[in-house]
Amino acid sequence: MVARVDEQLVGFAYGFALAADTKRWSRLSAPVAPEVVEEWPGRTFLLFDFAVHDSLRGRGVGRALHDRLLGSRAEERATLMVQPVAGDTKAIYEHWGWRKIGQTEGGPTAAAPVFDVYLRDQLGDLVPS
Template identity: 40%
Template sequence: MTRQGAIAIEPMDGSAAVRAEDAFRLIYAEAFAGPPHHETEDGVAAAFRRFPAQAGERAFRAALARAEDGEPVGMAYGRPLPPDAVWWDELTAPVPDDMRREDGRRTFGLMELGVRGPWRGQGVARGLHTALLDGIGAERVLLNVHPANRAATAAYRAWGYRKVGEARAGGTAADLHDVMLLDLR
């Protein structure tokens, strides 16, 4: 567990994340409720119907930030992309075969990173990101970010991510997202 001011960040494996699912759900629901995400109760419920299966996948990792009183304030989670990852197939334009090559260890997929409103702008997201990626052994990290989420996009760019394409995660009705890649080598 690392401390960042009055915030404690706990790295977790999948089973620990499932035990803390209520905290992840609370953060997710609040962090993504407003624009540009407009997450609904049904959307949150759907995300957390998938959560136990995601957390049960090989090498799933999570990080949970809590205030001194134990209140959940931020979360991040992801996993390595498997060799048959569909993430690259969701891009609106193809990328070179070498970029999309996966072996189950090469790329860590950052699935979610969110901080509740009152704790934004205090370095919590950066602390979660650092804790989540500590020792992952991957060559790179891949994520999708809504382009209208300017604060997140700016943070990712400041942390070294670059845009490699655009995708409609979940199908053609979904909003277009920027696909960003961080080289860890």
């Protein structure tokens, strides 16, 4: 999903569906309920990357991208990861209905050593615009 202003790319959001046999939840630093980490085909969409140009933040561009992408998905829920130091970003996600469920290691090639893991338990309330 992309956002443009006068043909200029100003934002994007993309991800993919998690496979039923994903190892996504195996590196959580603390246990969570089994029903949270159980997967099946079509259960969880991973919002992998999401950005809006600095000059347009706070103007609804990010929310429109978020709602359009997730509202178009067939999965019942979504997950994402955020660097722990990104307080403003985490506050926005929480305002949009996400909840932190734990932390996970970033891995040797990741942008950070640790990430906060968020879950949005439903997508059906999002209407693509």
